[in-house]
Amino acid sequence: MVSNSEKYTEKKTKRSMSQEKRNSIAGYLFVSPFFILFAIFGLFPMLFSFYLAFFKWNGLGEMTFNGINNFTIIFNDPIFWKSIYNTVVIGLLGTVPQLIVAFLLAYALNAQALRFKNTFRVAIFMPYVTSIVAVAILFSIIFNNQSFGLVNSILGVFGVDPIVFTQSEWGAKIAIATMIFWRWVGYNTIIYLAGMQSISSDLYEAAKIDGATLSQQLRYITLPMLKPFILFTVFMGTIGSLQIFTEPLIFFGGNLREEGITVVAYLYRDAFENNFFGTASATAIVLFGIIMIFSVLNLIITNRLGRGKARKA
């Protein structure tokens, strides 16, 4: 077998190219469709929006150079700052409770005593494969402004006046955060579950023998061992919540109001409703910067935690 292939290589090398080189060309050709498509639909638009951020353009007419004016305009717009504030608040409201609940759900799903495990796993993961638009429409009905809306009827039972969700500062944010919570909680549960299953049961047995209670096991075994998984979900959650878009768009039914407009919705409105592509691109670049900062912060924290663990070990 070995000699055969050696002979084969020998024969081939007499030609213009080595087998190695040919293999690598073939490899590149095979992966090229992705890179070609990425260059056209991913890379080019990204670079072009950097360019557009310094121009005025309505999509049809001439582009005119505008210097840093686009940035000045958005930085002077209170709604822009409001959109950043909204994004962070909705992100926190949607993500923090979500990760805590996902952890508890995963712990419950991992319990030995639980029956119908697979059914529960599928059921919990289901929202993740639902279309965001469908989720947003459904939750818009649940958070209906009228007194007969589901949430308002429940509040009515407790004697609370109906909330006009689309026009209330916290109502809008809570409604949007709930959609995000519902859709992503299953995804994170499955990740935590996978993490918990990778923890050796020896550790728990040893702890039990040493007389550790359930909460001690959770605190000293499960949580530390899950650290990489938790970091991953926090990382993804941060980036995801900075890009919240579909939920507010559908929740407000077109007229994006400042109570719930997010950064991406803000730039969408500029670009695709009003054709102000310059300021929309400038906003995209500011958002890019914010995501970079958060990612770097996440990385630093991850590395520090990683090092801490190494020292302990």
Place this chain on the structure above:
Amino acid sequence: MKKLWKTSILAGSAMAILAGCSSDESGSGSGSGGGSETIDMWVFGTTGYEELAEKYMEENPDVKINVQSTEMGDHHNNLFTALSAGQGAPDIAMIEVGEIERYREAQDRFANLYDLGAEDVQGDYLEWVWNVGQSADGEFMFGLPTDIGPTAMYYRKDVVEEAGYPTDPAELAASLDTWEAYSQFAKDVAEKTGKPVVDNAELIFNAKRDQADEHYFNRDNELIVEDNAAIREAYDYTVSLIEEGAVGNMPLWTPEWGQGMAEGSYATLLGPAWMQGVVKGNAPDSDQWMITTMPEGAGNWGGSYLTISEESDQQEEAYAFIEWLVSPETQLESFKDMGLFPSTPATYEQDEFVNYTDDYFGGINTAAVFAEAADQVKDVYKGRNYLLVQGEIMTALNNVLSSGGDPDQEWDDAMERIKQRLERE
């Protein structure tokens, strides 16, 4: 080496397939260059233009027309992308009246229909409809008008009766001939029935706004809304009704809005001709809805234009088709089959139109009501950022309506936001 060839052929064909995917899309627009003589046409909604195109092809066997219908939002997005790219637009594209504004400065993407003979048919159309289809200076014709949406007053007989007003369309119109009378009517409705006079703030504001000679921008595209007394008056009028408790909080197209239509939760709906279908759809079993003229005039909501792209190489054939498609005779067909309200006054004189009755609306000739309204619509220039201004004013009115905002403060804030956003242009 043979192997290498094989792999490159493979990769090459893969790329060709990919390229094929993308050229397919643009091919649907400019496919005519490839020798086939098909005229591509993009439409949205239910127009019945597919059937009419068939009929036209029977009469003109040498013409081939391919009508492609898409959902309204996607249709306009696809069209904007194609026109922005300068490639891939169809020969004929239908553009909604609200959307046509953003193309005002993009004359280089369209064929000037005046060069194709549009002047000869100008007299067939209502003046205000025609003027929306042309540039502000009147030199460039973007599209021929299809249908229109003149507005009238839909009302619930039961609510009107309870409020002590006549339910006969002519009598009600006579007693509500001014906005002042309508204001009194609103008070009476609120007092005697506990119901709002209108479904939401939007349609009442629009009704008043549409009776103004100028709206948000002048013909030089300068923002005039802040100093336009007529618009401020429409705003104040709406606020006064809100303060009377006469404005409902049922935003358009929401479930509660449709339900209100069926249950008669409000007295009047100031809507366009095509709203007849919406009312019938939402309240199929009701026999309470009637239609009459609204106080002091009418407005227009909706309607479309048929444009021909600059890149089309069959502009003359395409023009001949659309001229036929929206001629008074064909518009009568569209009216009969699809309920599209004609933009050609000559159609209003036809027997089928004059003798039209609708049993759902008490057997009255609803077409005649809207024809009268169509004649009263003001010729107004809207401008490309019209919807931006409209959206901010709606935000202000909704704040007054549901969040207890101070009307003057909300107006000032809206003006501030409008100016802030228009800086981007």
